[in-house]
Amino acid sequence: MKNSSSIQALFGAHLKKLRLQSGLSQEAFADKCGLDRTYVSGIERGVRNPTLEVISVLAAGLEIEISKLFEFS
Amino acid sequence: MKNSSSIQALFGAHLKKLRLQSGLSQEAFADKCGLDRTYVSGIERGVRNPTLEVISVLAAGLEIEISKLFEFS
Numbered sequence: 848m849k850n851s852s853s854i855q856a857l858f859g860a861h862l863k864k865l866r867l868q869s870g871l872s873q874e875a876f877a878d879k880c881g882l883d884r885t886y887v888s889g890i891e892r893g894v895r896n897p898t899l900e901v902i903s904v905l906a907a908g909l910e911i912e913i914s915k916l917f918e919f920s
Numbered sequence: 921m922k923n924s925s926s927i928q929a930l931f932g933a934h935l936k937k938l939r940l941q942s943g944l945s946q947e948a949f950a951d952k953c954g955l956d957r958t959y960v961s962g963i964e965r966g967v968r969n970p971t972l973e974v975i976s977v978l979a980a981g982l983e984i985e986i987s988k989l990f991e992f993s
Contacts, residue, residue: 899970899971900928914991
């Protein structure tokens with residue numbers, strides 16, 4: 848598994864924070880998105896490089912705009 | 921080449937708009953990003969599905985926050 852890059856780590860940490868704020872477990876969130884839980888786990892840990900399509904699915908699963916997934920400092 | 925999905929088309933059209941606003945040609949922008957011009961063309965036309973890493977590179981090339989790439993209605 849490749850090392851996490853800066854953007855992957857930032858994105859993953861922010862995604863996890865938003866998911867926890869929404870009250871969803873990783874499994875419930877993955878199910879809602881139609882993604883595998885291990886894949887969502889990898890994104891949150893910053894070791895996966897999700898595509899635009901997947902990023903769109905993640906935002907829909909959290910019922911937020913995609914831009915909100917990138918509002919980290 | 922696969923059909924453009926809704927999010928790819930939206931993202932690509934918005935990217936093109938922002939690039940034109942920045943005054944960069946597709947070739948100059950691609951060079952600045954270290955990407956192939958034909959790849960950037962495919963993203964703008966909504967037929968490519970860029971990864972998080974590439975999306976980050978595109979934002980850096982335009983000198984904007986990633987969230988701005990998703991501020992389309």
